[in-house]
Amino acid sequence: METIKSYRSDWRYGDCSIKNYTRWWDYRKDIHDKGSFSRVYIFNSLLPSSSFDNGLTDIIETYYQKAYDSKYFIGCTGVLIGGKATEYSSDSSSVGDALRNSFMSMSCGLPWPDSLAYMDGTFIDFMLPFQNEMIAKGNGVYYNEPSSRLSNWRTQYWGTKYSRLEGVKKTWDPSTRFTCCHCVGSDGDAHCSAVKASAKALVLGFLLVLTSIFTQ
Structure with a gap:
């Protein structure tokens, strides 16, 4: 942990400290989201333990350096997953197998102010190669x-559950009254085209948080 804390101090925007928690709720209960509202592009990748190699390090370092050189602020939050989630069989719920079998859920984002709305495409295009390499x-x-x-x-x-979930969706919501971008039963891009990249979201300073969920 000390290695993580001291890593590339020139990239750091503020103080960094380490605190251990035995339960997820002990960490989360006193956190009150504070930050400014702005545009943001976020992506996620569920990483298996086998992905933690020099290749992953190179990807993250490359895009952090590109962001630093471009005076962008990107950050990633990594949450350890497992625990109780791994004790249930694959067919016990609609949860995708990747969420049960992976080691870390890594989300990365890039925020920018409303005053730069005309650059939405530029910021998203910057993040897409990073996203694609992390998802791979x-x-x-x-x-x-x-x-x-x-x-x-x-x-x-x-994962492999989509066809079954789509069948349930067609039975109980044949007209697709309830839908969203990438919801089960949606037609994908047609619904996502209505989701504006400029939608406002609460942006926090992303920190690398190593904790464990589903342990209690």
């Missing part, structure tokens, strides 16, 4: 922190 290292994507630009979202989110 992973098993899938966590659907609470997704990118609207996924070429294979059905498999990335739901």
Whole structure:
């Protein structure tokens, strides 16, 4: 942990400290989101333990350096996953296998102010190669922190369960009254085209948070 804390101090925007928690809730209960509202592009990758090699380090270092050189601020939050989630069989719920079998859920984002709305495409284009390389290292994507630009979202989110889930969807919501970008039963890009990249989101300073969920 000390190695992580002291790594590339020239990239650091503020103080960094380490605190251990035994439960996820102990970490989360006193956190109140504070930050400014702005545009943001976020993507996620569910990383298996086998992906933690020099190749992953090179990808992250390359894009952090590119962002630093361009005076952009990007950050990634890595959350250790596993624990109780691994104790249930694959067919016990709709949760994708990647969320049960991966080692870390890594989400990365780039925020920019509304005053630079005319550069939306520039910032998104900067993030897409980073996104694609990180997703290629992973098993899938966590659907609470997704990118609207996924070429294979059905498999990335739901794995082998998509066909079964789509059947349930057609039975109970045949007219697709309830839908969203990349929801089960949506037609993908047609729905995502209505999702503006300029949608406002609460942007926090992204920190590399190493903790464990589903342990209690």
